[in-house]
Amino acid sequence: MLVLKFGGTSVGSAERIKNLAKLTHGNEPKIVVLSAMSGTTNALVNISQTLYEQNSTKASELIDALENKYKIEIQDLYQNPTILEKGKELINYHFHHIRSFVDFPLFTSKEEKIILAQGELLSTAMFHYYLSEIGEKSILLPALNFMRTNKDGEPDLAYIEENIKKELYKYPDSKLFITQGFICRNVNGDIDNLQRGGSDYTACILGAMIDAQEIQIWTDIDGMHNNDPRFVDKTYPISHLSFDEAAELAYFGAKILHPTCILPAQKRNVPVLLKNTMKPEAHGTVISNIEPPEGIRAVAAKDGIYAVTVKSERMLLAYGFLKTIFEIFEKYKTPIDMITTSEVAVSLTIDNPVYLERIVDELKEIAQVEVMKDQTIVAIVGNMSRSETGYGAKIMGAFKDIPLHMISYGGSEHNISVVIDSRYKKKALQAMNKNLFGY
Ligand code: ASP
């Protein structure tokens, strides 16, 4: 069994949906995981925003506008009048549901999540109907029957494994299954989601839980690139990455794949293939447990980083000090990404500032604290053995005109990370393209 995930642009218009049917055609059994049509989730977020603000007029306008888009698309999508009629009913049904929240007495995140779920419910049913129009059999699997999070908001893997298998067993003769990415139920059984961009995560979890032969993530670029094409002129797709390298790159900014995705696939050793819908013949990027050759594979940068420096003479020759610091971050459920230490100080980075103020207040009770905002982590990712020489010089050479705030190496052989002020990011990426990749 294969699991194929297609993002918003791959189902972004009638034209793209028709094209999708060509990519999912074939005898190989597969589960196709779809995002909402591009722009839809953002539109649903905006609609929810106006509902929080109780601006019914604006909400109705936005809902009408989105519905019209769908009405136009299905005119192009379906030729068969019976199916077109079904398509119209589908759109009526979902938009009627969305409208039922206008003038809702108390609009909360619970209602918002129901609204956000409509995008994936629409795109999957539309594709399913299109397949029936062209005479291709498919089964629409409701993700809400098997995708579920636990009390910590994490995917409940045991539940998902049991229930996706149950669903699949119902249709022993079927080869083509379609399901919604992103949406799930939470521990209370309410409709929820796996956070923005979560369709990748759905696909990787499903692929891992059914021990798929391969998970394919189809987007609109031809794989993970060695550098960020938005900031440097010349980049190329990386043909092969290890799970560890891919996880680092995804976290540090390669937008193509949601960072949490890799873990379930890695645990069950299911290869992940990144493919381009616009160029299906291109090789793309294969992520697997085959160790790639020695060397630097890629660089990526992550903005919106806060660097927190904690300094105390009490740290000198003391033990237990780091524990006290970490406990404060733990108390506020704030993950720390990078750490560097000296004898009397420790610097660490976070990317979620929600509790920063409270964390700093508590840290100040035991030490001096300094926070730097607008920081960027530049990560150099690859297979950089500790026994090899030259990596440090090459990388630091690229930063020779840029002030460095933190440097981290040694945690793994797959990553060297540097924290700089965000305004130097472009310069850093360009310098590295030259120093590391020769462009
Ligand atoms: N439709 C959702 C979003 O836009 C999930 C996804 O596309 O992965 O965030």
Ligand code: MG
């Ligand atoms: Mg996406």
